[in-house]
Amino acid sequence: MNIKNINNLNNRLSVYFMHHIFVKIRMSPSPTTTKEVFHLYQNFKKLGGSLEYFEISRGKNGLNTYSNEVSLIYNPSSQLSQLDPFNGTNKNMKETTAELLALRTKLTDTIHSICAIPRYSYVENDEQYVKGEIEIPYKFRLNRDGLKYDKRYSISTSTVNNQFCFISPAPTLENDDKNIMNDSIITNFKSHMRHNFQKFHKFDNITISPAIPNINHIIGRQKLDPLIKQTDGIKYSSLMDLNSDINTMGAETGINLKLQRLSLGFTGFYD
Numbered sequence: 001m002n003i004k005n006i007n008n009l010n011n012r013l014s015v016y017f018m019h020h021i022f023v024k025i026r027m028s029p030s031p032t033t034t035k036e037v038f039h040l041y042q043n044f045k046k047l048g049g050s051l052e053y054f055e056i057s058r059g060k061n062g063l064n065t066y067s068n069e070v071s072l073i074y075n076p077s078s079q080l081s082q083l084d085p086f087n088g089t090n091k092n093m094k095e096t097t098a099e100l101l102a103l104r105t106k107l108t109d110t111i112h113s114i115c116a117i118p119r120y121s122y123v124e125n126d127e128q129y130v131k132g133e134i135e136i137p138y139k140f141r142l143n144r145d146g147l148k149y150d151k152r153y154s155i156s157t158s159t160v161n162n163q164f165c166f167i168s169p170a171p172t173l174e175n176d177d178k179n180i181m182n183d184s185i186i187t188n189f190k191s192h193m194r195h196n197f198q199k200f201h202k203f204d205n206i207t208i209s210p211a212i213p214n215i216n217h218i219i220g221r222q223k224l225d226p227l228i229k230q231t232d233g234i235k236y237s238s239l240m241d242l243n244s245d246i247n248t249m250g251a252e253t254g255i256n257l258k259l260q261r262l263s264l265g266f267t268g269f270y271d
Helices: 009-017 034-044 097-112 144-149 183-191 212-219 236-240
Strands: 021-028 050-058 066-075 114-118 140-142 153-155 165-169 193-195 200-210
Touching: 009 212, 021 097, 021 212, 034 050, 034 066, 066 212, 097 114, 097 200, 140 144, 144 183, 165 183, 183 193, 183 200, 193 200, 200 212
Parallel strands: none
Antiparallel strands: 021 066, 021 200, 050 066, 114 165, 114 200, 140 193, 153 165
């Protein structure tokens, strides 16, 4: 596939963000304090890649302090966005497109398998947990309709270093059913769980989609192109070096695009 008409900084950004993912999570219960929100933020940062956007809106109508929905944008790379005038660029950034796709798949699978996390108010004063001396199991019961999932899944315990509880196939079924970790099945399984709201947040529904349309929505303008394509002819690392040339492929091979020539019409990414 060829990249055509990369003639402004918005398109350069589109190529950079094409591997990012947007995650929307609905949880129960919603957080009630800023400490709980920060607790969630700190743990989502540890899942992999780089967490570049995090939002839990304030609750509506005064019923809840915060919403029960979390919005996240992840870069599959471990490097934060390099479009940073203060920190500059990382010259050692060398991920290829294939590597980024593999990292994105791994991150997506990890996020889809999240089941729950202890609430901050439940663990903040548990010295044994904080010191890594104990693990906390996620306790739940299945309602009648959910009994079909009994003994089909294992759920990991929460540790201070890995606080999320993850769903995985029960050892006896790991090789029997290739669809056992299907996203819709996992969501349905979790919908039948009943747990102690005072102890855990349960992540009822998790949707993952390409980030660019959602970035456009967040900034309120259609600055990024969700249909843009990339080949390894344009190296990911060169996108981060704002002084480098970017050579288009195919019919556009002879065109060199310098940042100095790209600024016309660009009014700022977050304006």
